[in-house]
Amino acid sequence: MSKLRKDYETTLWYRLLCFVNGEEKPQEEPEEQVRVEEDKTIAIVPEDIWAPVEEDKRQLYDMYRHWTLGRGMKLFHRLYAVFAVFICAVIIGTLLYTVSYLPSFGDAHNPDNNEVAARYIEKGLQETGAVNIVTGMILDYRAFDTLGESHVLFVAAAAVMILLRLDKGKKGNQAQAAAEENDRIYEPKNDAILQKVAKVLVPPIIIFGIYVILNGHLSPGGGFSGGAIIGAGLILYLNAFGFAKTERFFTYKTYKRISIAALGFYALSKSYSFYTGANHLESFIPKGTPGAILSSGLILPLNICVGMVVACTMYGFYAVFRKGGM
Amino acid sequence: MFTALWNNVEATVAIILFGIGFTNLMLNRNMIKKIIGFDIMDSAIYLFLAAKGYIKGRQAPIVVNGIQDVEAYINPVPAGLVLTGIVVSVSVSALMLALTIRLYRRYHTLDIDEITMLSRKEEK
Amino acid sequence: MEFVQNLPFFGIVLALFSGVLCSILKRKLARAVCLGLVMAELIASFLVLLFVLRTGESYVYMMGHFPAPWGNEIRVGILEAFTALFFCAIMLLSILGGLKHIEEDLEESKENLFYTMICLLLSSLLALVYTNDLFTAYVFVEINTISACGLIVIRQTGRSLVGGVKYMIMSLLGSGLFLIGLCMIYDITGHLLMSNIKESITELAATGEYAEPLTIIIALVSVGLAIKSALFPFHSWLPDTYGFSTPASSAIMSSLVSKGYIFLLIKIIYRVIGFDVIVSNRITNVLFVFGLAGMIIGSLNALKERDIRRMVAYSSVAQIGYIYMGIGLGTVYGMAAALFHIYSHASGKSLLFIAQSGLTDANGGKKSLLDMKGVGFRNKIAGLGFTVGSLSMVGIPLFAGFISKYNFATASMYSPHKMLATLIVLAISTVLNAMYFLRTVIRIYTPTGEAAKPAESKTGPSFAVAVAVMALINIAIGTCSGPVMEMIERGLWMFS
Numbered sequence: 001m002s003k004l005r006k007d008y009e010t011t012l013w014y015r016l017l018c019f020v021n022g023e024e025k026p027q028e029e030p031e032e033q034v035r036v037e038e039d040k041t042i043a044i045v046p047e048d049i050w051a052p053v054e055e056d057k058r059q060l061y062d063m064y065r066h067w068t069l070g071r072g073m074k075l076f077h078r079l080y081a082v083f084a085v086f087i088c089a090v091i092i093g094t095l096l097y098t099v100s101y102l103p104s105f106g107d108a109h110n111p112d113n114n115e116v117a118a119r120y121i122e123k124g125l126q127e128t129g130a131v132n133i134v135t136g137m138i139l140d141y142r143a144f145d146t147l148g149e150s151h152v153l154f155v156a157a158a159a160v161m162i163l164l165r166l167d168k169g170k171k172g173n174q175a176q177a178a179a180e181e182n183d184r185i186y187e188p189k190n191d192a193i194l195q196k197v198a199k200v201l202v203p204p205i206i207i208f209g210i211y212v213i214l215n216g217h218l219s220p221g222g223g224f225s226g227g228a229i230i231g232a233g234l235i236l237y238l239n240a241f242g243f244a245k246t247e248r249f250f251t252y253k254t255y256k257r258i259s260i261a262a263l264g265f266y267a268l269s270k271s272y273s274f275y276t277g278a279n280h281l282e283s284f285i286p287k288g289t290p291g292a293i294l295s296s297g298l299i300l301p302l303n304i305c306v307g308m309v310v311a312c313t314m315y316g317f318y319a320v321f322r323k324g325g326m
Numbered sequence: 327m328f329t330a331l332w333n334n335v336e337a338t339v340a341i342i343l344f345g346i347g348f349t350n351l352m353l354n355r356n357m358i359k360k361i362i363g364f365d366i367m368d369s370a371i372y373l374f375l376a377a378k379g380y381i382k383g384r385q386a387p388i389v390v391n392g393i394q395d396v397e398a399y400i401n402p403v404p405a406g407l408v409l410t411g412i413v414v415s416v417s418v419s420a421l422m423l424a425l426t427i428r429l430y431r432r433y434h435t436l437d438i439d440e441i442t443m444l445s446r447k448e449e450k
Numbered sequence: 451m452e453f454v455q456n457l458p459f460f461g462i463v464l465a466l467f468s469g470v471l472c473s474i475l476k477r478k479l480a481r482a483v484c485l486g487l488v489m490a491e492l493i494a495s496f497l498v499l500l501f502v503l504r505t506g507e508s509y510v511y512m513m514g515h516f517p518a519p520w521g522n523e524i525r526v527g528i529l530e531a532f533t534a535l536f537f538c539a540i541m542l543l544s545i546l547g548g549l550k551h552i553e554e555d556l557e558e559s560k561e562n563l564f565y566t567m568i569c570l571l572l573s574s575l576l577a578l579v580y581t582n583d584l585f586t587a588y589v590f591v592e593i594n595t596i597s598a599c600g601l602i603v604i605r606q607t608g609r610s611l612v613g614g615v616k617y618m619i620m621s622l623l624g625s626g627l628f629l630i631g632l633c634m635i636y637d638i639t640g641h642l643l644m645s646n647i648k649e650s651i652t653e654l655a656a657t658g659e660y661a662e663p664l665t666i667i668i669a670l671v672s673v674g675l676a677i678k679s680a681l682f683p684f685h686s687w688l689p690d691t692y693g694f695s696t697p698a699s700s701a702i703m704s705s706l707v708s709k710g711y712i713f714l715l716i717k718i719i720y721r722v723i724g725f726d727v728i729v730s731n732r733i734t735n736v737l738f739v740f741g742l743a744g745m746i747i748g749s750l751n752a753l754k755e756r757d758i759r760r761m762v763a764y765s766s767v768a769q770i771g772y773i774y775m776g777i778g779l780g781t782v783y784g785m786a787a788a789l790f791h792i793y794s795h796a797s798g799k800s801l802l803f804i805a806q807s808g809l810t811d812a813n814g815g816k817k818s819l820l821d822m823k824g825v826g827f828r829n830k831i832a833g834l835g836f837t838v839g840s841l842s843m844v845g846i847p848l849f850a851g852f853i854s855k856y857n858f859a860t861a862s863m864y865s866p867h868k869m870l871a872t873l874i875v876l877a878i879s880t881v882l883n884a885m886y887f888l889r890t891v892i893r894i895y896t897p898t899g900e901a902a903k904p905a906e907s908k909t910g911p912s913f914a915v916a917v918a919v920m921a922l923i924n925i926a927i928g929t930c931s932g933p934v935m936e937m938i939e940r941g942l943w944m945f946s
Binding site: 097119148149151159162257264273 | 650
């Protein structure tokens, strides 16, 4: 009977059952018996015979250990580098092979200079009212992309808030206190040069940003570039005068209000123009005289919205990266 | 092949940069260098696109003096795509940097392999 | 134009706006807004589906005042409307099923941001499903990636942060390849709208011009999207990502986010490059091989795994392999089978993730398979849900998984060179699936001998409802596969 059972334990079925049950393989007994017998024979031999063997083993082990940590690691890094360069070369080679068949640079007869680009240039001014054809294109012809794009910025800002914003509501939040403490290191200690320069520079920077936003449909620029400029101005101001001063006019609440107002207006106005467009209704927004500031329909307000969102987000990124809050 | 590449030298340079950035993003183990790789990669794509929009001897697509002739301006479409793309890559860089900051605060290293190992140990 | 036709576009914009709105609301309000939004989208998609089924043809919706090659547009057909409906339903059920964990795992002040991410994710999924413009697709792919990353890292444990980083890195590689492919497409065709690109590419393929770039472009785009949807050699991020985020995120990630990219790929295959060009370029063969490899290696990895959550995650790798195998068959039948598997896997995998969270809760949070003994008795509804999901994954008749395996097997008959490989790998993979899923099911229903303890923590009614409805959806797809298949075939016909 017992023999039968032993057989059963070594069968495949029993192992499968063990596996299905998720149990560890049972210790195989016979091996242990053999080991016990061996121990007896070993015991007769004087112990110091084993010492050099042990020493050898230890040395061998040390050598391998040393090798993996020292030369082995180095070899691995070197192989890794070679492998990386190889992959890089393969990717570049394949793509260069492709590029050599692509249309050549600067040729007016390339496939991409087709009727699409032609209409944007020839009729863009009349259809969108924007002198800057690129602005007209991204905010009117292909406005859906741009709507998505401003939400990419928003979703990235929300994700950064998830990661870095520290909770002020909780009582006794150690992390918040530590971050504030840490932030004191960066806080300017009334550096005269910095403050004087900032006093001179910040207003022109912000005014220039506003100029770029407001002239987005007339000259190079637009909401994103102008917003980034204003954001840079705000960051400079923050660095010169510290959080105590900026918090008088810009807090997390301001950020939230501006982003919801701007993005809400954006979504609303674009829904209006998409809805009228798709249903072939006349849009009631006047185009104005091309070239004037107040022209080109919705493009100017949209640029202002985008500019505000971008400025707030840029400043928000900086503030959250620095001390986990605004 | 090489004459074709030479005729298309902007695209060639862009592609080489793309390869470098891509490999850096994929195989470099330092998080910051990975992000730099990502930025190189995206900038290379924008260079590629911008080069595709250019036409020799023409102006930037802003209507000057009421001239609305196709012969006068370059292709505006790639410029618009680049504008959109840049914002996307800025957002992604910010997110990656935020992730890196969080991981650095927690594990005090930037090496992605070490971070993985440490996080596994922490679980046990 | 009827008012129903506006609904897809309203849905996208409304989801975008609700996302922004959720970020300023308190958590309970944000949750209400988010759930209300998903429900509204569900109803809207249903109405659109009815409309499209009634008219029997797809329609194009202009986004703005300008017609096809100049403006931007979305296109709605049966397949798009059905996919949108399905995505909304699964998303709603996943959130409901994971509500308790959302409250537990997240910081209270950041819970509203979770709903922001959900809304934006939904908007991007809808946009990916409906859009008819490649560059718009790229922009929304990025929204999808970032909000998915937000959903992973919002749990804020070490491992979920690492999972988020790995996900981001692989996704960025994928986006990079996709974007450069897109730029090259623009370079050789001069269009960004899918239908116009297809016209140009058909012309190019006929004349043989730009043949080499076209091959590389197809490779770049497919590889880019394959990386993002975790096809086999690029799956390294998946177990960490799915295994350590909050259960609702895992369910949404595995059943919706990766499926969105696959749907986009199928759309590109049909509407941008053209099916014939893809097949003649033999890119499908590469996808086929990787799909087969993924089916086996994913299952083997799942077999080795002791953590029940990671086991389910690895099984996703195998299931994604099935879908790519279907695409790789290079026939309409294979494509239809792949689409069916998208639905059947989405319903099964979200069920598994949610039910698994119930099981682990009943077990006091222990995720190891060894501790799962008898846990099915403690939380009966979760045990039942897990069993239904497992049986579906294994491919037992009555459940959705069976029909999709049957579809794959029949589809392989139409491509004789790939038939043998498909059938063999399908059989091996099914056996492996059975080994690890049935092992788990047996284990959770093994009596411990002690009196059944009541569950250590209550899961709440929303969990029970979500699990029950998901199980019913799965069985419904499994038993009434006829109408679904017919819808897919009509949709595919409409697609090109």
